[in-house]
Amino acid sequence: MxxxxxxxxxxxxxxxxxxxxxxxxxxxxxxxxxxxxxxxxxxxxxxxxxxxxxxxxxxxxxxxxxxxxxxxxxxxxxxxxxxxxxxxxxxxxxxxxxxxxxAAGVFPIQEDHSVEHLLDNRHLWLRSTYMRDILTVRSTVFGAIHEYFRANGYKEFQSPILTPLACEGGSTLFPVDYFGDEVYLAQSWQLYAEAAIFSLGKIYTMAPSFRAEKSRTARHLTEYWHAETEAPWLEFDGLVELAEGMVCNVVKRVLENNREELERLRGGDMDYLLRVKSPFHRITYQEAIHKLNEAGLDIEYGDDFGAPHERELTDIYDKPVFVTHYPQEIKAFYMKRAPEDESKVLGFDLLVPHVGELIGGSQRETDIGAMESRLQGEGEDITRYGWFLDTRRYGSVPHSGFGLGVERLVTWLCSLEHIRDSIPFPRTPNRYRP
RNA sequence: GCCGUCGUAGCUCAGUGGUAGAGCACUCGGCUGUUAACCGAGCGGUCGCCGGUUCGAAUCCGGUCGACGGCGCCA
CATH class of the missing domain: 2.40.50.140 (Nucleic acid-binding proteins)
Structure with missing residues (x-):
C-alpha cells in the first residue's frame, strides 16, 4: 500500500x-x-x-x-x-x-454481445467508449441549446409534466392516476408556453416529453427530451432563421469541443457536419411533392411524407432542408394559415439524413374561431381547451414556436444507427428497464 | 396496430428426428513485454414456456411469452 x-x-x-x-x-x-x-x-x-x-x-x-x-x-x-x-x-x-x-466480480459484458444483452445491462454498458463518446456529445448539445437561446434573449420557462389536456389530437398520452382523476404525462410544453409569452416575452425550455405511441422505429422514444421555444411578435421567416441558427450553433459547439468523439462515432466521416452552415435549403411542400415524383416516388399532393419520402428528400440535398407551407389538413390545429393561400399553413419541418424530422414549427393561429372549428373537426371537446383559448381573447399577438427532438439531434450528429443510444436509459415501447 | 426474424452453457453461436456441441468468460497449472496474449486441464444446460405428432423431439405441428428489425404515427 x-x-x-x-x-x-x-x-x-x-x-x-x-x-x-x-x-x-x-x-x-x-x-x-x-x-x-x-x-x-x-x-x-x-x-x-x-x-x-x-x-x-x-x-x-x-x-x-x-x-x-x-x-x-x-x-x-x-x-x-x-x-x-x-x-x-x-x-x-x-x-x-x-x-x-x-476487486470486481465477473463483469457481465464480454467482447461478444447482442443488442438485447447490452440493453439489459445498460447501467454497465455506459462504461464503454461508445456510450461515453455519445453522452459527452449529448452534454455539449444540451449546453449549446441553452447557450443559444439565452444569448438571444430567451428566458427559460417550465411547464407542468402532469397535465389534463392533449396538445395534438392524434398523439397518444400516458395516463396517470391523480387521486382518482386521470391526468397525462405532458407531450409538449407549447400550450403553457403560449400563455407565458404574454408575460415573459421570448421563452424556451428543454424538458422530457412523453408519447404513448408504440412506434417501433430507429427514431422514436416514448420518453425524450424536447427543446421548445415560443416567441411573441415572431413571424414565420424569423422562426425559420431562429431554428437554423440554433442547429448551426449546436454543430459549431460539438465540432469545437467533441471532435475526437465525433470522429470515432462517425468513422472519420466529418465532411457532412463541416458543411452544416447557414443557409440551409428551403423548399415548399408543393416543391417537395414535385421533387419526389421526379425521383419516381408515388405520392400525391395532400399526402403526408412517410419514411421513404423523407429519406429521398434528405438524399437530394447536401444539407438540412426546411419543408414549408404544408396543406393545413395534414398539420396541427394551432398553425396559422398562409395569408396568400388559406389552404396552406405557415409551418415547417426541418429534415436531416437518417433521422428525418428534426424540428417542427409554425407561426401560430390567432383567430379563435378558426381554432375552435378546427378542434371540433378533429372531434375534440372544446371546453377542455378553455384556458388555452383565453390566449386568443386578451391581447392576442402574432407569435411562433418550434419543437426539436434532442435525441434526434444527437442521433444525427453522432450518426447513430438507433436513437436509443442517444440517451443513457432509453424508454421504448418494449423496454423500461433498467 | 401491421409485416418479418430470432429465443440452445454467464456471453456469442453451431446443431433439420436417434446419448447436448464450439469459441470466449470463469477456476486451476505454465510462461518476465503482453496487444481481444498464448499453451494445457477443469467447471458449466429444464435447448423460452405449454400442448401435440412420434418407439424417440433442441429439431416437425399448434399455441403462448419475450427480444430484435421494418412499416404506420410523430419530435
Missing amino acids: HEKHAEYTDVNEILKGEHTGEKVCIRGWIHRTRNIGSMVFLNIRDPTGVVQVMASSDSVENYEEIKPLLLESSVEVCGEVAEDRRAPGGYEVRASGVNVIH
Missing part, C-alpha cells in the same frame, strides 16, 4: 506525452488485463482514456493481490510514465504501487 495522493493525472495527458519520465498517480478501472507469469499488464480506463500499466512481482509488493483482478476492478496506480512503442497508445505507466479500491 502506498500513501494517498492529493493529485491524480488524467490518462489522456499521459497519452499526449505530457508526463513522460515523471512519476504520476492515476485512478480508474481495469479495462483489460494480460498476465504472463511474474508480470501483469493492466489497461486502465478513466473518463479521459485508456493507458497500459505494467506491474511485476519485483516492482509492486502486493503483486499476488493484483494478479487475479477481474475486469472493471477499480484501482489507483502510481509509477513512472515511459514512452514505449510496445504499449498501446505509445505510453505506459510502470507501476511502483497499485492500490486496489475494489
Whole structure:
C-alpha cells in the first residue's frame, strides 16, 4: 500500500506525452488485463482514456493481490510514465504501487454481445467508449441549446409534466392516476408556453416529453427530451432563421469541443457536419411533392411524407432542408394559415439524413374561431381547451414556436444507427428497464 | 396496430428426428513485454414456456411469452 495522493493525472495527458519520465498517480478501472507469469499488464480506463500499466512481482509488493483482478476492478496506480512503442497508445505507466479500491466480480459484458444483452445491462454498458463518446456529445448539445437561446434573449420557462389536456389530437398520452382523476404525462410544453409569452416575452425550455405511441422505429422514444421555444411578435421567416441558427450553433459547439468523439462515432466521416452552415435549403411542400415524383416516388399532393419520402428528400440535398407551407389538413390545429393561400399553413419541418424530422414549427393561429372549428373537426371537446383559448381573447399577438427532438439531434450528429443510444436509459415501447 | 426474424452453457453461436456441441468468460497449472496474449486441464444446460405428432423431439405441428428489425404515427 502506498500513501494517498492529493493529485491524480488524467490518462489522456499521459497519452499526449505530457508526463513522460515523471512519476504520476492515476485512478480508474481495469479495462483489460494480460498476465504472463511474474508480470501483469493492466489497461486502465478513466473518463479521459485508456493507458497500459505494467506491474511485476519485483516492482509492486502486493503483486499476488493484483494478479487475479477481474475486469472493471477499480484501482489507483502510481509509477513512472515511459514512452514505449510496445504499449498501446505509445505510453505506459510502470507501476511502483497499485492500490486496489475494489476487486470486481465477473463483469457481465464480454467482447461478444447482442443488442438485447447490452440493453439489459445498460447501467454497465455506459462504461464503454461508445456510450461515453455519445453522452459527452449529448452534454455539449444540451449546453449549446441553452447557450443559444439565452444569448438571444430567451428566458427559460417550465411547464407542468402532469397535465389534463392533449396538445395534438392524434398523439397518444400516458395516463396517470391523480387521486382518482386521470391526468397525462405532458407531450409538449407549447400550450403553457403560449400563455407565458404574454408575460415573459421570448421563452424556451428543454424538458422530457412523453408519447404513448408504440412506434417501433430507429427514431422514436416514448420518453425524450424536447427543446421548445415560443416567441411573441415572431413571424414565420424569423422562426425559420431562429431554428437554423440554433442547429448551426449546436454543430459549431460539438465540432469545437467533441471532435475526437465525433470522429470515432462517425468513422472519420466529418465532411457532412463541416458543411452544416447557414443557409440551409428551403423548399415548399408543393416543391417537395414535385421533387419526389421526379425521383419516381408515388405520392400525391395532400399526402403526408412517410419514411421513404423523407429519406429521398434528405438524399437530394447536401444539407438540412426546411419543408414549408404544408396543406393545413395534414398539420396541427394551432398553425396559422398562409395569408396568400388559406389552404396552406405557415409551418415547417426541418429534415436531416437518417433521422428525418428534426424540428417542427409554425407561426401560430390567432383567430379563435378558426381554432375552435378546427378542434371540433378533429372531434375534440372544446371546453377542455378553455384556458388555452383565453390566449386568443386578451391581447392576442402574432407569435411562433418550434419543437426539436434532442435525441434526434444527437442521433444525427453522432450518426447513430438507433436513437436509443442517444440517451443513457432509453424508454421504448418494449423496454423500461433498467 | 401491421409485416418479418430470432429465443440452445454467464456471453456469442453451431446443431433439420436417434446419448447436448464450439469459441470466449470463469477456476486451476505454465510462461518476465503482453496487444481481444498464448499453451494445457477443469467447471458449466429444464435447448423460452405449454400442448401435440412420434418407439424417440433442441429439431416437425399448434399455441403462448419475450427480444430484435421494418412499416404506420410523430419530435
